[in-house]
Amino acid sequence: MSFPLRQRLREGNPVEFGATYDGSGVNFAVFSANATAVDICLFDQDGKTETDRIRLPEYTDQVFHGWIPDLHPGQLYGLRVHGPYEPDAGHRFNPNKLLLDPYARGHLGNLEWNPALFGYQLGHPDLDLSFDEQDSAPFIPKCIIPPPSERKNKPLKIRWSDTVIYETHVKGFTQNNPLVPDNLRGTYAGLCHHSVLDYIKSLGVTSIELLPIQSFVNPQSLIEKGLTNYWGYNTIGFFSPDTRYAANHTDPAAEFREMVARYHEANLEVIMDVVYNHTAEGNELGPTLSFKGLDNASYYRLIPDNFRYYINDTGTGNTFNLNTLHVIQFVADSLRYWAEEMGVDGFRFDLGSILAREKNGFDRQAGFLRVCRQDPTLAHLKLIAEPWDIGPGGYQVGNFPPSWAEWNDQFRDTVRDFWRGEARAAALAPRLLGSPDIFNHSGRQAWASVNFITAHDGFTLKDCVSYNNKHNDTNGEDGKDGSDNNRSCNYGTEGPTDDKSINALRWRQCRNMLATLLFSQGTPMLLAGDEFGRTQNGNNNAYCQDNDISWVNWKTEEEGESLKTFTQRMLSLRKRFPILRRSRFLTEAYNKELDIKELTWISANGMEMMQEEWDHAQCFGLMLDGRAQPSGIRQRGEDATLFMVLNSWTDSVEFTLPEADGGVWKLLLDTNRPNAGDDIEKDIFEQKIVFTVTDRSVLLFELLRS
Known part of the structure; x- marks a missing residue:
């Protein structure tokens, strides 16, 4: 099979990363500090046949680039990158592996697990030191050349002091919603259906926070168990909305953009949960899908005295290297894309302390944090850190710089302890005031404390008052996953009961914790469904449950309807009295x-x-x-x-x-x-x-x- 080089190929430019259509052709620009060559591989409309392979002709400032004529939006492509395969030196180049362009705005198809996805030979005694020559193209999604940029949405910029966050999942929120048409359930279009917008608006919240929607991978280990990566914390496409949540599979980006526009029309913000601390490629035994084959030594943090292995501050096998200029640029470009072209109002950064870890540990002046502070787009968005990870010095609650908000797990733990009788007034008092003992420095304000009692990770509110112990058997990990430190109480019976006195107390404790949350200084965050007592049947780690365990059940009990009305009343009072939501401490x-x-x-x-x-x-x-x-x-x-x-x-x-x-x-x-x-x-x-x-x-x- 031959791959003729286009006769009118030009050098293009190195500053527009990814694939950029200009009306008569497409400019490609790919960063790699250690590769020797980059090929653009073109595919037919179904993505199954490679029709052309074109080598980028120029290399400027560590960027391979070239302009190819006669290509148009919708064309499918991938990358093949040449260079040394020397794992001990940190290099894992293998041109037999088709790679996803990190800047791709969309993908066609889903990953199909196959030995060809790995850069080494599975089962070889030398493991990842071996070299695999199988072509991975049949098993990997194809990148899609996007149309010219659209910038129709602008962030709403609701004041922090007025903000109430509602954390939810694109699919789980509408999959069982009887008011949403069947063909739209579980999609971006379904999430902006008028019945959903009316409901969210009626609660009195101001902002929805979506669990990850950037293209992600379902790990083979979960697929083999009949499970899936429901939460989505396994990103591979940082510019691409995942097609699994799209009713219109031909243009998920347009559907997502339209969803944001509908929320803005309802005066509701959209905040994205983003995962820039690691990728779906895992450790040295993981697949070669994109970054590992583009420039492993630049994109990942490697063990300093043994470059074959990865620093694993994330617990997922690898850690993105935000000590590298081009990687910081990549992350900032991705964030700006979602803000400027999609209209997203802010971001919640998973394991955010990793993004600020320099060689000597967490640094409030880390390169990534400085970029966010001075960037004319990012500096005006809502930036929320999950301020912990499993790396050295990983717990950093209260230590992010001004302009950042942070998840405050100390609020969660103290409020749960107080209402189950394990904490006293001295512990709760500062949490009611926005945790000034943690956040009142450097001119930071009370809104920097994102207060929550529950989140996607852990018990729901109803389960927090119904179970003493986690019940994660369906996760297939022998009950070893999920936290054992739940600070919960079942009040006499584990799980559901017909005892009226226990049930009455459980519902009152739900109201107590919600009242504490919504009448405290700081930025409150509600978990979707807590307002009417959603349960996960005691599962406190439902990351792999794409089913009724995780999906919101809209068939609520009478007491649940009462709780919802009570929550609306509390949010109305919070809005009515500014003294409950001061900016300053x-x-x-x-x-x-x-x-x-x-x-x-x-x-x-x-x-x-x-x-x-x-x-x-x-x-x-x-x-x-x-x-x-x-x-x-x-x-x-x-x-x-x-x-x-x-x-x-x-x-x-x-x-x-x-x-x-x-x-x-x-x-x-x-x-x-x-x-x-x-x-x-x-x-x-x-x-x-x-x-x-x-x-x-x-x-x-x-x-x-x-």
Whole structure:
């Protein structure tokens, strides 16, 4: 078979990475610091037959490049890269392996596991030191030359202080939704169906956070078990929306772009969970799909004294090398693509501390973080770090630089512990204030703490009050996967029960934890379905469950509907009272001019808490006085004075309401009275009233001044 070289091939340019169509041909540019040559392989429309192979003619600044005439959007292609196959030196070039272009905007087909995907001979005694000559082209997706750029969407830029995040999964949120047409369920188009938008809008959240949607790989080990990589944390195409979530398989990018536009029309943001800490190629025994064959030594962090092996700070086999200029550029280019061409409003960075790890450890001035801070596009987006990984010094909560927000697992752990009786007021108090002990430095504000009780990883809220132990048998790992440190409580029975008293307590504890989340300073994040008690039957690591375990079940119980209404009410109150969502950290400083304190901790006797009470109190109050906010920056409703009581004791407490300055206290919310609705606001109390606070409950009062 011959592969004729196009006679009008030109040198093109090295600055437009990937494949760029200009109206009469396509410019290709591929980075590799260690390759000797790069071939562009063209395929027919079904991607099965290689029709031409063209070597890029020029090499400038470590970039192979060339312009090929008469190519058009929709053309399928892949890369073959030549160079040394010397694993001990960190090089794994093998031109027998068709490679995905890292900058490809779309893929046709899915990966088919086959020995030909590996650069070495499977079963060879020398393992990855051997060399495999099988052609991998029949088994790997093909890249698609994209049409010219479209930049129709612009980020909404909702203020951080107003932000409420709703974490969900593109497929799982609509797969069982009876209001979404069958052909759209589980897709980008389904996620922006009017019934879905109306529902999300009705909750009162401002932003959805999507689990990974960039093209990812299903590991062979899961496929052999009849499972799948449901969460998607195994990326291979960082510019390509995964086709599995597309109703229109011919143009997933257009469908995703349209989805973002529909969310923006509803004044809802779209945040992407992204995985730039590793790729789907695994360790030295993993397949050669893209980066490993393009320039293994540049794209991955290798063991310094043994380049055959990979640094594994991710637990997945490899770690992306963001100490390299071109790799940082690649990640920044990818982020800008999703923001500028798709309109995405922000990113949540999986294992984010890895992105800031330099040779001497985590560095707040790491190259990647500096790029994000100065980039005219990225600097204005919502950037959220998962601030931990398994590498050395991997736990970095609170240590990211200004302009970043971070998942705060200490909020999760403390709130769960408080409501199951394992933590006291002293532990919970800073979490209610946006964790200033962690984040109040370098001019950072309270919104930097992304507060959550549950996320995709771990128990759902309902399971957190229904199970003492994980139940992951269906994952096929003999129950060894998933955390054993769940800080959960089943309140007497493991799993579902007909005991009415246990069920009543479980639902109240759900309301308590949601109230703590939504009435705390910082940025709250809800897990989709928690608002009505979704369960995963005790599975706390449903990463491989693309089925009813993970999919949202919209057939809710009566108590679930009540919880949803209660959640909507809490979010409405959070929006109504700016004192519940301040940007700056609240203080206990006394304002002599106004004779008030911005925040005051109150004990059950109605007086300010004494120091000796903190370490044992499980029932206490927090009074917030909005009048202490400087008048020049007050919002509507800022003058409100609110009083929140939290009681995690297993007994009721007689609580004396604090002095009301001639006004009266109005009860806004009581987690022991979930169905009271607006009628609860009729409960008005004179000052010095002793109020019976039910065991394990939260109350919120507003001060009505005369």
